[in-house]
Amino acid sequence: MKYYLIVGEASGDLHASNLMKALKANDPHADFRFFGGDLMSAVGGTRVRHYKDLAYMGFIPVLLHLRTIFRNMDFCKQDVVSWQPDVLILVDYPGFNLKIAEYVKRHTRIPIYYYISPKIWAWKEYRIKNIKRDVDRLFSILPFEVDFYRSHGYPIDYVGNPCVDAVSSFRGNNNETFADFVRANGLSDKPVVALLAGSRKQEIKDNLSRMIETVKDFPEYQFVVAGAPGIEPSFYRQYIGADTSIVFGQTYRLLQQSVAALVTSGTATLETSLFRVPQVVCYYTAAGKLVSFLRRHILKVKYISLVNLIAGKEVVTELVADGMTVSNLKAELKKILPGGERRENMLACYDNLIAVLGNPGASERAAEKIVASLISHSDGVTKKS
Numbered sequence: 001m002k003y004y005l006i007v008g009e010a011s012g013d014l015h016a017s018n019l020m021k022a023l024k025a026n027d028p029h030a031d032f033r034f035f036g037g038d039l040m041s042a043v044g045g046t047r048v049r050h051y052k053d054l055a056y057m058g059f060i061p062v063l064l065h066l067r068t069i070f071r072n073m074d075f076c077k078q079d080v081v082s083w084q085p086d087v088l089i090l091v092d093y094p095g096f097n098l099k100i101a102e103y104v105k106r107h108t109r110i111p112i113y114y115y116i117s118p119k120i121w122a123w124k125e126y127r128i129k130n131i132k133r134d135v136d137r138l139f140s141i142l143p144f145e146v147d148f149y150r151s152h153g154y155p156i157d158y159v160g161n162p163c164v165d166a167v168s169s170f171r172g173n174n175n176e177t178f179a180d181f182v183r184a185n186g187l188s189d190k191p192v193v194a195l196l197a198g199s200r201k202q203e204i205k206d207n208l209s210r211m212i213e214t215v216k217d218f219p220e221y222q223f224v225v226a227g228a229p230g231i232e233p234s235f236y237r238q239y240i241g242a243d244t245s246i247v248f249g250q251t252y253r254l255l256q257q258s259v260a261a262l263v264t265s266g267t268a269t270l271e272t273s274l275f276r277v278p279q280v281v282c283y284y285t286a287a288g289k290l291v292s293f294l295r296r297h298i299l300k301v302k303y304i305s306l307v308n309l310i311a312g313k314e315v316v317t318e319l320v321a322d323g324m325t326v327s328n329l330k331a332e333l334k335k336i337l338p339g340g341e342r343r344e345n346m347l348a349c350y351d352n353l354i355a356v357l358g359n360p361g362a363s364e365r366a367a368e369k370i371v372a373s374l375i376s377h378s379d380g381v382t383k384k385s
Contacts, residue, residue: 001027001029001030001031001085001086001087001371001374002031002033002083002084002085002086002087003020003023003030003031003032003033003085003086003087003089004032004033004034004080004083004085004087004088004089005019005020005032005033005034005035005036005040005088005089005090005091006034006035006036006076006088006089006090006091006093006096006097006100007034007035007036007037007040007051007091007092007093008035008051008091008092008093008096008097009051009092009093010037010051010199010229011092011267012036012037012051012091012092012093012116013036013037013038013039013040013051014039014162015091015092015115015116015141015162015363016034016036016039016040016089016091016115017036017037017039017040017042017043018162018165018363019089019091019115019363019366019367020032020040020043020044020045021043021363022363022364022366022367022368023367023370023371024043024044025364025367026367026368026370026371027371031045032044032045032046033045033046033048033079033083033085034046034047034048035047035048035049035050035051035072035076036050036051037050037051037052048075048076048079049072049075049076053072069096073096073099073100076100077100077103077104080100080104080108080110081104081107081108084108084110085110086110086111086374087110087111087112087113087370087374088100088101088104088110088111088112088113089113089114089115089370090112090113090114090115090135091114091115091116092116092118094118094119094120094124094127097114097118098118098127098130098131098134101114101130101134101135102130102133102134104134105133105134111136111137111373111374111377112134112135112136112137113135113136113137113138113139113370113373114131114135114137114138114139115139115366116139116140116141117138117139117140117141117142117145117149117156118131121144121145121148128149128152128154131154132152132153132154137156137157137373138154138156138157139156139157139158139159139366139369139370140156140157140158140159141158141159141160141161141162141362142158142161142306142309142310143158143310143356143357143358144309144310144312145158146158157366157369159362159365159366159369160357160358160359160360160361160362160365161270161357161358161362162362162363163267163270163271163274163357164274164354164357164358164359164360164362165360165361165362165363166252166271167252167271167274167275168360169360170252170256171256171275174252174253174256176253176256176257178257181253181254181256181257182257185224185245185247185250186245187222187224187245188222190220190221190222191220191221191222191259191338192221192222192223192224192254192257192258192259193218193221193222193223193224193258193259193260193261193262193333193337194224194226194254194255194258194260194261194262194263194272194277195208195211195212195223195224195225195226195244195261195262196226196251196261196262196263196264196268196272197211197225197226197228197262197264198228198264198266199228199229199231199266200228201231201235203264204228204231204235204236204239205239206284206285207264207282207283207284207324208225208236208239208240209239210282210284210324210325210326210329211223211262211282211329212239212240212241212244213326213329214262214326214329214330214333215241215243215244216243217330218333218337221259221337222243222245223243223244223245224244224245224246224247224254224258225240225244225245225246225247226246226247226250226251226254226255227246227247227248227249229248229249233246233248251268251271252271252275255271255272255275255277256275258275258277259277259278259337259338260277260278260279260280260333260336260337261277261278261279261280262279262280262282262329262333263279263280263281263282264281264282264283265281265282265283265304265305265318265320266306267306269281269305269306269307269316270305270306270307270310272307273307273315273316273350273353273354274350274354274357276347276350276351278316278336278337278340278342278343278346278347279307279316279336279346280316280317280319280329280332280333280336281304281305281307281308281316281317281318281319281320282319282320282324282329283304283318283319283320283321283324284321284324285320285321285324303318304318304320305318307353310353310356310357311349311352311353311356315346315349315350315353316346317332317335317342319332
């Protein structure tokens with residue numbers, strides 16, 4: 001069968017590439033065409049555009065590149081219709097993908113599936129109308145989304161979380177000791193506190209500069225920064241001193257050997273919990289009081305971290321906007337270090353969270369459901385004709 005996939009960022013490239021591998025295992029004749037990245041290209045098929053041509057974030061960058069965005073969107077619509085795939089699979093990236101879904105649904109009979117559902121439960125809940133109208137089937141990687149979508153009369157499939165797969169695979173193939181890790185990276189033998197400050201320069205600038213100010217209050221620990229892909233070491237050196245180390249391409253290795261972590265909100269918060277590392281979630285923004293006000297009155301959810309959203313309660317402390325201060329960081333970090341008052345309860349909550357997320361195999365389960373659904377759809381079309 002012919003599969004057309006559309007992703008708009010690096011995480012989508014990773015998850016879509018794993019889905020493509022699983023689809024090939026279920027459908028040896030799978031033919032792929034996609035808007036994606038290098039990981040998807042490595043699986044095979046035809047890449048039409050790289051996601052980097054789509055990935056503009058923030059009001060000003062989007063405004064400056066509107067012509068390019070609309071040109072890519074128009075091309076994508078025509079390319080899908082021209083290729084006539086057996087299914088269109090959209091991966092996250094709702095601003096772009098829901099526009100494509102609307103066009104394809106209106107002009108073709110191509111089934112439209114969504115893998116990694118849009119996070120409309122956080123904001124833009126009105127998009128449920130578009131999803132119900134244009135998307136034939138939706139596959140979720142967050143268990144609490146099932147009740148949210150069903151409350152809107154739209155049944156979805158929870159297939160598991162790809163982070164569980166990635167962390168499980170790493171831990172199953174890595175038996176590195178603490179001594180091995182610190183020796184390989186020229187670190188001391190002090191316990192490690194990991195600093196995960198985000199993947200974009202603005203995030204790193206805003207968060208790491210404040211995280212670093214906690215270092216001097218905890219001399220019995222060594223603080224190690226997880227360097228993000230594509231960010232040059234010199235950029236980090238603006239913010240870290242001689243008493244802080246940095247490692248690149250080793251985030252999972254670092255987490256496996258850490259006793260605690262300060263983590264900028266995102267998928268990293270969930271990955272940190274899967275490694276059972278107590279954490280404080282941090283996300284500084286300018287105009288903090290205004291952002292906090294908007295968060296209370298615009299966002300539909302109480303939390304920003306995936307850990308708390310999945311648990312449905314505050315498992316990890318979230319220091320956001322005007323709450324992200326150095327004094328708050330120091331106080332909360334102290335609570336989760338060995339002997340801290342929140343540490344053991346957080347670890348117990350992590351165990352419950354891991355049980356809720358389920359076993360590895362998200363991509364495989366999604367692929368099995370997609371192929372089975374397409375075969376059923378094809379049989380139905382054949383009988384009608």
